[in-house]
Amino acid sequence: MYQTIESFVSEYEHERTLTLNLLTALTDASLSKEVAPGYRTLGSLAWHLVPSGGILSPTGLRFETTAEQNAPASASEIALAYEKTSQSLIDAVKKQWTDAALQESATIYGQEWTKGFTLAVFLKHEIHHRGQLTILMRQAGLPVSGVYGPTKEEWAAMGMDSPG
Template sequence: MYQTVESFIQDYRNESESTSKLLSALTDESLRQEMAPGYRTLGHLAWHLVPSGGILHPTGLTFDAPPERSAPPATAAAIAEKYRKTADSLMEAVRTQWTDEKLQETSIVFGQPWKNGLTLYLFLKHEVHHRGQLTILMRLAGLPVTGVYGPSKEEWAAIGMEAPAL
């Protein structure tokens, strides 16, 4: 749970930069990649990473975001650009609309009383979770994957090293 607005901003800035790098590696063709019939395509998953009201709506935080459950754009570049703009808008909203004290206030989210600092924490973990799914679909689509918490296989190779075996 976040105790300060600035701690969320710092974490989200770092995490959103990683997400943005991955989204920038998508191609229009890759957006149709699916893991299995009946599951999200890479394009739908990428669009799901763009912040929307969702989990944050009950807290009263307002920021410029696409409508909940809207159809994804047709191009990878449009998804990546909307992600960057929306992430920036979210950080600005938290910075200007909330105080550290506001993070201690409780809102009803999914029928449960959650402190706003917890809601921000779970919002960020939700993005990290789906970003992991994104990297798997990117591999299946034959796209390069950028490292998030360490170098990817391609990044190890670029510095002349072999990725450690697991």
């Protein structure tokens, strides 16, 4: 749970950079890759990472989102939409809320959550789906950048064996 606006903004700016690194590695051809029939494609999963309001709407936070429900066929369009809406979210939190507002509650999924807790769940949700994205990217043969540590390829580039 976040106690200050700055703590959320600082962490989200870092995580958003990691997400953007992955989104910019996508190709238009890779967007149709799916792990199995009936599951999200790489494109729909990437599009799901674009902030849309969702869990944050009940808190009253208003920021610029995309009107599109379905993933575009362009990987660069997805990355640009993520970059734009995530920055809008940061700007909105800074302008619309105070540190004290993070202690205010809203009803989310039938439960009372503070705004600070809701921001934490929002960010964990992104991180969760970003992990799924890396698996689909590997299956699609795309380069995957390290998120919380080097990838196998990054270890090799450093002249080292990956630890596992």
